[in-house]
Amino acid sequence: MEPVPMLLAMTYRAMGDQFHDRLRQIGLEPLRPAHGYVFRFLKERRATTVDIGQHLGVTKQAAAKIVTELDEWGYVLREPHPTDKRAQYVTLTTKGRDYLKFADNLWSDLEAEMAEAIGDDTLVTIREGLAAYLRHVHGEDQPGLRPVW
Amino acid sequence: MEPVPMLLAMTYRAMGDQFHDRLRQIGLEPLRPAHGYVFRFLKERRATTVDIGQHLGVTKQAAAKIVTELDEWGYVLREPHPTDKRAQYVTLTTKGRDYLKFADNLWSDLEAEMAEAIGDDTLVTIREGLAAYLRHVHGEDQPGLRPVW
DNA sequence: CAAAGTAGTCAACCAAGTTGTCTAACCTTA
DNA sequence: TAAGGTTAGACAACTTGGTTGACTACTTTG
Numbered sequence: 001m002e003p004v005p006m007l008l009a010m011t012y013r014a015m016g017d018q019f020h021d022r023l024r025q026i027g028l029e030p031l032r033p034a035h036g037y038v039f040r041f042l043k044e045r046r047a048t049t050v051d052i053g054q055h056l057g058v059t060k061q062a063a064a065k066i067v068t069e070l071d072e073w074g075y076v077l078r079e080p081h082p083t084d085k086r087a088q089y090v091t092l093t094t095k096g097r098d099y100l101k102f103a104d105n106l107w108s109d110l111e112a113e114m115a116e117a118i119g120d121d122t123l124v125t126i127r128e129g130l131a132a133y134l135r136h137v138h139g140e141d142q143p144g145l146r147p148v149w
Numbered sequence: 150m151e152p153v154p155m156l157l158a159m160t161y162r163a164m165g166d167q168f169h170d171r172l173r174q175i176g177l178e179p180l181r182p183a184h185g186y187v188f189r190f191l192k193e194r195r196a197t198t199v200d201i202g203q204h205l206g207v208t209k210q211a212a213a214k215i216v217t218e219l220d221e222w223g224y225v226l227r228e229p230h231p232t233d234k235r236a237q238y239v240t241l242t243t244k245g246r247d248y249l250k251f252a253d254n255l256w257s258d259l260e261a262e263m264a265e266a267i268g269d270d271t272l273v274t275i276r277e278g279l280a281a282y283l284r285h286v287h288g289e290d291q292p293g294l295r296p297v298w
Numbered sequence: 299c300a301a302a303g304t305a306g307t308c309a310a311c312c313a314a315g316t317t318g319t320c321t322a323a324c325c326t327t328a
Numbered sequence: 329t330a331a332g333g334t335t336a337g338a339c340a341a342c343t344t345g346g347t348t349g350a351c352t353a354c355t356t357t358g
Binding site for chain 4: 209210
């Protein structure tokens with residue numbers, strides 16, 4: 001019997017590959033997973049580079065590289081922090097929000113197909129089961145998002 | 150609602166981190182995931198470097214590096230292929246088998262804890278659900294194992 | 299107000315992959 | 329059975345995406 005993490009890794013890759021394929025099929029430039037996760041993070045809150053690094057589970061330097069890329073490509077911009085002169089808030093541009101919206105739709109499609117393949121209730125159970133495990137292991141604070149192969 | 154792949158990635162990492170921590174707590178040198186996956190692959194079959202690369206989802210050159218490491222560390226050895234003079238079979242040494250056995254016990258422990266945290270039946274559903282999805286997407290041939298961050 | 303801590307940047311480095319090239323051996327197939 | 333295409337493995341150069349370390353400017357705390 002295969003260990004659960006292998007199943008997780010394979011499924012992660014399978015879904016990611018499909019996502020990636022369809023994105024470029026449509027002609028939208030396929031960013032890396034990290035970029036998408038940054039968008040999603042910024043959608044809900046204002047955040048500094050350090051915050052982003054923490055969320056992704058990488059160093060602030062690595063996060064800074066990603067933010068710089070996204071900035072150059074026009075998906076985010078940096079604005080001065082209102083009270084802390086060292087810091088900057090990174091925020092989504094309209095282009096960034098549009099990309100996220102589009103990607104979310106694509107994810108929905110993929111999940112719908114998954115639900116069709118394995119059953120709606122099964123998918124719900126997977127979702128909730130994994131979430132529950134993460135809460136159990138990590139309590140409140142989010143774990144690193146990056147898989148570390 | 151978070152996309153499923155994020156949950157997969159976070160869970161993969163959470164379990165992997167725990168595994169890693171306990172391994173070194175015990176004093177056993179913690180190899181990388183790829184090494185463990187190679188052991189598991191070799192347990193069941195004789196395989197060449199190319200086979201291993203395919204299984205992991207990397208190029209044969211990348212696989213060759215891993216095999217060389219494992220060889221130097223004494224976990225595997227290469228023996229001549231009986232009929233094909235170009236090829237070599239990679240096989241587990243006793244040290245390799247011992248490591249695998251140990252790691253498997255550790256995985257069992259972790260899964261048992263997971264089962265306790267989220268319920269036995271939930272874990273079974275996750276297992277079978279993911280496996281079913283993979284069959285649905287990939288048919289018979291195994292997908293690449295490496296997550297590709 | 300001094301000391302310790304933090305955000306961001308720069309630079310050097312490293313790990314783990316990639317592509318490309320080559321040789322020797324293998325597999326048609328005509 | 330020779331010829332042309334394919335394959336296993338090795339070697340080398342390179343790319344990617346991270347790391348650690350050092351430093352400045354600013355902030356927080358005692």
